[in-house]
Amino acid sequence: xxxxxxxxxxxxxxxxxxxxxxxxxxxxxxxxxxxxxxxxxxxxxxxxxxxxxxxxxxxxxxxxxxxxxxxxxxxxxxxxxxxxxxxxxxxxxxxxxxxxxxxxxxxxxxxxxxxxxxxxxxxxxxxxxxxxxxxxxxxxxxxxxxxxxxxxxxxxxxxxxx
Numbered sequence: 001x002x003x004x005x006x007x008x009x010x011x012x013x014x015x016x017x018x019x020x021x022x023x024x025x026x027x028x029x030x031x032x033x034x035x036x037x038x039x040x041x042x043x044x045x046x047x048x049x050x051x052x053x054x055x056x057x058x059x060x061x062x063x064x065x066x067x068x069x070x071x072x073x074x075x076x077x078x079x080x081x082x083x084x085x086x087x088x089x090x091x092x093x094x095x096x097x098x099x100x101x102x103x104x105x106x107x108x109x110x111x112x113x114x115x116x117x118x119x120x121x122x123x124x125x126x127x128x129x130x131x132x133x134x135x136x137x138x139x140x141x142x143x144x145x146x147x148x149x150x151x152x153x154x155x156x157x158x159x160x161x162x
Contacts, residue, residue, distance in 0.1 A: 026042045027041055041055065054071060054084075055072045057071075070086045072084055082103075085100060085103060094121045095120035098117045131145040
């Protein structure tokens with residue numbers, strides 16, 4: 001299974017969002033050698049004043065795959081960026097995991113993952129996606145969503161019947 005969360009994927013998402021002329025948001029990216037490391041999001045108010053909203057921070061591995069996506073929000077009272085949550089991506093031979101961890105301000109660190117999504121190729125052009133959430137009372141995770149994704153037969157027939 002080829003990773004679908006690459007530098008090109010992040011770059012495409014940025015350009016799609018930035019080109020929406022009807023959105024009240026403006027985007028500023030830290031782009032170096034075709035790689036987005038940070039996107040700042042600003043909201044344009046009715047009086048044309050721009051206000052900082054959030055910032056996305058991206059990290060990649062040596063294969064160009066996304067490893068972390070951190071989301072921070074602008075705290076207007078403190079006049080600084082404040083951590084909110086982080087997605088961590090772990091890659092395997094047949095897929096990847098995406099773990100979501102919330103920021104704990106008291107500990108000044110991210111908590112253990114509160115949600116984990118497992119994406120696994122179970123057959124050619126067939127992917128299983130399962131999402132688990134943390135049950136704090138029992139200190140374990142439970143399944144909240146299960147999905148099977150398949151490419152249409154006509155899209156893969158040349159590979160199957162070659």
